[in-house]
Amino acid sequence: MSSSPNLSLSTRLISSHSDGRAARQTAAPVVHRGSTLLLSSASEIYDKSQQTYGRGGLTTHTLLRDMLAKLENAEDVTLYPSGLAAITGALLALTSAGDEVLAVDTVYGPTRRFLDGMLTRLGVTTRYYAPTAGANDIAGLITPKTRVIFMESPGSLTFEIQDVPAIAALARDAGVFTVIDNSYAAGLLFKPLDHGVDVSVQALTKYVCGHSDVFMGCAAATGAAAARLKTAYREVGWMVSPDDAYAAIRGLRTLHTRMTHHAASALAVAKWLTGQPQVRSVLCPALPDDANHTLWARDFSGINGLIGLELQPRFAPQVEAFLDRLSVFGLGYSWGGFESLAINANPQLTQRVCRSKSELGPLIRLHIGLENVDDLIADLDQALGSLNLGSLVTDRDASAA
Secondary structure: OOOOOOOEEEEEEEEOOOOOOOOOOOOOOOOOOOEEEEOOOOOHHHOOOOOEHHHOOOHHHHHHHHHEEEEHHHOEEEOOOHHHHHHHHHHHHHOOOOOOEEEEOOOOOOHHHHHOOHHHHHHOEEEEOOOOOOHHHHOOOOOOOEEEEEEOOOOOOOOOOOOOOHHHHHHHOOOOOOEEEOOOOOOOOOOHHHHHOOEEEEEOOOOOOOOOOOOOOEEEEEEHHHHHHHHHHHHHHOOOOOOHHHHHHHHHHHHHHHHHHHHHHHHHHHHHHOOOOOOOEEEEEOOOOOOOHHHHHHOOOOOOOOOEEEEEEEHHHHHHHHHHHOOOEEEOOOOOOOOOOEEEEEOOOOOOOOHHHHHOOEEEEEEEOOOOOHHHHHHHHHHHHHHOOOOOOHHHHHOOO
């Protein structure tokens, strides 16, 4: 398009583009926005070798995908508008009507909702296996209809570690795709693709973006799975905004530093909690006496900020009162941001039925943020202390009656 001075002012304002001067390089990447791409000639309009429309992503998206591919050691990365969208996008890409998914019983609640809901309506069935099942157990579940094994390790809310390399190996031998929700590790603490997994999905909303202000997900893949994800991505029309892509790039710059702080504080809180009489157990695979410690130590380079707190059974009626006593911890879903959070993870209140939680008492999930760890421990200490007071009052009232 021309910007001739003979044109009217309104036309010149619309058709004005860069004046050709090179922009100075900045430490942060440029946010490249645009839907329409201006082509250099008419021959490019239907040239499939050229990028002709912005939905395929611009320079900001390309930089983010490249950074995530390096993080996950992937051949290709697709971006989605949420972590759940990355999970559903991967499953839609890899399955067809008549197929079956084998999914670990501890999957994220909305993942189960998709498997039991929309994917079922599309003719894909799901069977769930126990998070403690070994590769031989899972091998016995595979049928000619099995197309995907879906893992989440550690398990959502209950932190079971699966033998991912062994499961990936048996799936590959059986011609079955493997997908793992790798949000816990943020692509940093565990490298699923290095262990034979086909697709590593994560909610970038969590640790990568890191500031509780962006929804985004990604699927990092290799081989045939990568090609199928790329095709499905174009067919469905997924897209993320360049501004959100910029926020994810910004988060990646500090991911390692933030994760180190989260982990150190989470381990300090977990160790302190193990010595509290109100606490029945602490779910944290980095603790040496945790049932999942051996597999975690073999495959993971560290923990994130998530831990589970199981109270003594007699405190079950006081869980909400305990949460309401917290002042430094916020009450809210999600995790991976700078702030500490707590939720009631009671099996009856969560979005799924999970066999592994059936033997647990009142369960609280904590996300340990970037605050001073002494302040976090003090906050938990006063809230746990209120349980003792509540128990004494209950006992006194009962004896008086």
